[in-house]
Amino acid sequence: MVRPIAAYFALLGLVVSTIFSLLALVANVRGWHSSEQFAVTVTNERATIAIIIQVISHSLGLLQICALCAIVSLSFQQHASSSPFSLNALRLMNSAFSLRFDWNLPWYFLLPLGLFISFSLVPAAIWSGTLTPTVVPNNITVPFSIPEISTVVLDENKLFGDLSSGDDGGCPWISGQTVDNKTQIGTFHTCLSRLSLLGSASSSSSIQDIPGREEDKAHVHAKIDRSGFSFIGRSYSAGAAVGLADMPEIMTPLAYTYAETGFYADVQCIFNTSSAYRLEKFDTTDNIVEVYNAIGKGTFPEGLNANWGTKANNNESDVAYQAHHFGYLAVDIFDWASAYNNNRTSYFAMAAVADACDGADINTCGYGFAKLHQMQCTVDFTARNFSVYVDAVGRTITVTPHETVEWPSYTDALLEELSAEHSQIGSNDGAFGGSQLGRALLSNMEILQAYRNESTPSNETKLQSVSDFVADLMDNTLISYSQSRFFGSRGKGLERRVVDANVARNVVVYGEKKFIVAAACINFLILVVFFVEAIRTRFWGHLCNLDLLDMASVAVGGSYGGTKLAAQVQNMGSSTILLPGSRPSARDFTGAVMVRLKNINGAMSAIEPADRPGTNFEERELLTKRSLSAESIFRRSNNTAADVETSKVI
Structure with missing residues (x-):
């Protein structure tokens, strides 16, 4: 017969699932991830993304199950082309292909059917875990600007104005402003900032819960600018640029670290x-x-x-x-x-x-x-040297002192x-x-x-x-001075240098490793089954001219077989089948019947009873018991009829 093209198309679905499986595996091994922009999209469109993933995962799972069903059905039909088979086996194949339970099957057929149907639910679930986008932090190194103090010369950069002329009122004046000239975040004026400095130092011995780490306690104090960040512990004059310097490459940093040189005041x-x-x-x-x-x-x-x-x-x-x-x-x-x-x-x-x-x-x-x-x-x-760790979500800064360096000039x-x-x-x-x-x-x-x-x-x-108090005041003063240089002070240009910052930001990775490996294993298993069966059956080259999984083909094949199958059943006790009280056993009895396919004219095959009652021991035993039971009932029926006739004659 012509091979079932629809089944081969189902097998081609393995190509699609294999491509997805390989892509997911390679992406996981090589650490592929999405852009930060896509992570924002996934976060904002969770419901839409979930629907798309479910559709794709169920489609891939369906392709794999259809391919597996095609392999099993083709192998069964090739077996049926040359060997007898029971009607229960045909029921099993039809139930497996349609993924439904047939409770008329014997238990030894129901068990593999139940396992197969249960397994059919697994691929889609595994694909869902494989393809679900997960927002995770990922580190990247980007340039980050921090203050750099090149020189401090009293005559060139006086802290004080001329008292006689009233310049600056005798107050130290170190000022600077942001690049856009909108907000003077970097302004530092001792007279005006005195309350900020004293306010911070006046609670420098306090101990608070650390944001996000309530089990830990430390001195948490606000950074005295308009950035909204707080230091956990001392600042040690580091971290001046946090909250003020931009990271153009990063949309929403989660955290970042960088190294900075500062002064440890003991x-x-x-x-x-x-x-x-x-x-x-x-x-x-x-x-x-x-x-x-x-x-x-x-x-x-x-x-x-x-x-x-x-x-x-x-x-x-x-x-x-x-x-x-x-x-x-x-x-x-x-x-x-x-x-x-x-x-x-x-x-x-x-x-x-x-x-x-x-x-x-x-x-x-x-x-x-x-x-x-x-x-x-x-x-x-x-x-x-200090390492500065910035929690951009909790808006906290932790500064850790390290080795000493050369004393700056x-x-x-x-x-x-x-x-x-x-x-x-x-x-x-x-x-x-x-x-x-x-x-x-x-x-x-x-x-x-x-x-x-x-x-x-x-x-x-x-x-x-x-x-x-003194340590807090000294740290904040040094930070403020650094900020004034960062934004430019007293006509001097911006004094900055660029360091590498290790930034954690959200990206999307696809699935967890365990699900990716599981999906690859399942797909590989189905591929192995496909190639083993294709080689064993010589690519299903000897199929009969009858599609046993098509009801129309089975009906035509049965009609080509004539009354042989019905006569076989009748000879084994067909009268029992017609008794209403014995219908369940009659269905079991029918399923145990062995049949074979006979080529009629090269275009169709007939379904006929096999030459022997069955190849399965339990099926043969069941047929024997049913045959003896039917024969006994038939004899009792004949004896009863004879007695009735005798009584009428008398």
């Missing part, structure tokens, strides 16, 4: 009862306000002077090393100043009006500034400038109603005191809180 504070830095009362004719001068000339360790920008102004008079403070009461007044020794160390000295409490408890007297009197902090700097001039910055925070501090600098220091002390559950702060708590 702060140690003590009470120095021999400290010469002090506040001296200045007698005035006005009794309404108290006036005190901070004496800064030679009162620091190493004989250093308090740095209020006197070098920049070339003013070496004693008055230049004094800061004037006004308050309604002596307890309102507090001051600190800073000095840099030009050898990687800065000093902070603090002073309150020592005798303002007149022997009262310094913890409760006035605003409590006396607790800070004669405290002295040493800040030792080292230049280091500009650093001494920079730290000299910053010591003046920090001194100005105290000298410009208003004392009416209590020094704001002193209040900020005590606020942080109270946070640490509460965390340690102390009724009154211990000396260790006092020193640690001030150490945290």
Whole structure:
């Protein structure tokens, strides 16, 4: 007969499934992924993507099952062309091809049928897991701009204006702005930013839950710009460009890391009862306000002077090393100043009006500034490499210090400038109603005191809180200075350099590895079955001229066989089949009948009973029992009829 073309088309479906299987396998092995734009599409169109994947996966699964059904049916029909087969076997093939249960089959046929139908559900499910797009983070290296400080020269880039002309009002002024000139994110003005610096430092000893890692705790504090990011732990002067520098290649970064060189400020504070830095009362004719001068000339360790920008102004008079403070009461007044020794160390000295409490408890007297009197902090700097990790989703920054590096040539001039910055925070501090600098220091002390559950702060708590305060202030000042250079300051151009940032962003990968491997294995198994059967049957070259899976062909083939099959059944007890009460057993009995195909005219085959009752032992036993039972019933029926006739004669 002509080979069933439809079956061969079903086999061609294996080509499609094989292509998909190979593509998925190669994509997984080589780490192929989509663009970030497609990841956004998948995230926004989840329902649509799910429908498309289900349609494709079920189509591929259908192609594989159709191919497997075609292989089985072709092999069965080739077997039927030369060997007898039972009608139960024909039922099994038809049920398997149509993927339905036939409960009239014996259990030993139902078992493989059930397994085959169950297996038919597997390929589509596996393909769904293979093709489902999964949004995963993927790392890529992109250029990232960070600040670069090339030189710091006091004469060329003064922090202070000319006091006599009123330029800058005596305030340090470091300014810069974004490239689009819309928002001055990078502006740093000590006078205007003082509250931001003090606000951050006033809670530098606090401990909070880390966003996204509630089981961990650390000091989490906002980055003092308009980026909306927060640092976990200290910033160590690194991370200035985070939230301000663009990544044109990345739409929505999840996280990124990069390396940056900065300064590690190690702060140690003590009470120095021999400290010469002090506040001296200045007698005035006005009794309404108290006036005190901070004496800064030679009162620091190493004989250093308090740095209020006197070098920049070339003013070496004693008055230049004094800061004037006004308050309604002596307890309102507090001051600190800073000095840099030009050898990687800065000093902070603090002073309150020592005798303002007149022997009262310094913890409760006035605003409590006396607790800070004669405290002295040493800040030792080292230049280091830092790794900056940015969680762009949680908007947090974690800075980790690493190895030390060579001391940059500009650093001494920079730290000299910053010591003046920090001194100005105290000298410009208003004392009416209590020094704001002193209040900020005590606020942080109270946070640490509460965390340690102390009724009154211990000396260790006092020193640690001030150490945290100074470290936070130093870190934020260095970051702000870096930002001012990043955006350009005082007419200088943008000072930036490009580093490599390892950025994680969302991409799409197709399926999980276990499903991809499973799909490849199933497809390979079906291919093996196909080639084995094709070789064994010589590519199904001896099929009969009758399609046993086509009801019309079977009906015609049965008619060509004439009444032989019906006579065979009748000879084995056809009267039993017609009894209503025995229909289930009659169907079993019919399925056990063995038939064969006989070529009639080269164009059609007839279905005839086989020469022997069956090749299966159970089928032969069933046929024998049914035949004997039918013969017994037939004899009893004849005897009953004879008795009736005899009684009528009598």
